[in-house]
Amino acid sequence: MLKILNNSTGNLYYVIFIIIYTGIRPGEIISLTWNDIDFQKKRIAVDKTTFQGKVGDVKTQLSVRYIDILPPLEIKLKELKEISSSYNYLLLNQSKKPFYSHDVLNLRFKKLLKQIGIKERNIYNIRYTFASHMISNIEKGVDILWVK
Known part of the structure; x- marks a missing residue:
């Protein structure tokens, strides 16, 4: 993950970072406002969530939730706020508009993986990295229900 983060830039960097520290779905990220x-x-x-340019309900009613902002994420969100606070959405495309879908970010992610010699996968898979990392810390007091 460090290799991926160290080689990513712009919105892709922030999307990856946010997924790593929250497990949030890419469509939910591009829908986030300040x-x-x-x-x-x-x-x-x-x-x-955003699907084909339309902001709508999340996947299921159980998907409506609050996600804790862990300390490293708080730093990055404040950094991002300095860049984009004059806009409603956290992340904007090159035209300074909300993303139509997360597909363009997924394509950039796959291209990045190829460039740095990592097996291709979807950006969505980072969610599992978050869950795996948190579950591996259960012996340190991380609550499995919190991870869920």
Whole structure:
């Protein structure tokens, strides 16, 4: 993951970082607005996703949730806020508009993996990296229900 992060730039970098520290779905990330980020309560409200240019409900009602903002993520979100706080969405495409879908980010991710010699996979798979990392820390007191 460090190799991937060290070689990614722009929106792709932030998407990867956010997935690593939250397990959030790519379609949910591109739907996030600054109103969804609560730095005081240290949580992200997830209640929408973007599919084919339309912001709609998340996958299932159980997918409506709050995600804790872990300390490394808080630093990156504040960094991103300095860049894009004049816009409603956290991440914008090159035209300064919300992403139509996460497909373009997935294509950039696959291209990056090829460039750095890592087997191709979808950006969505990073969610499992988050879960695996958290589950491996259960002996350190990480609650499996929190990971879920």
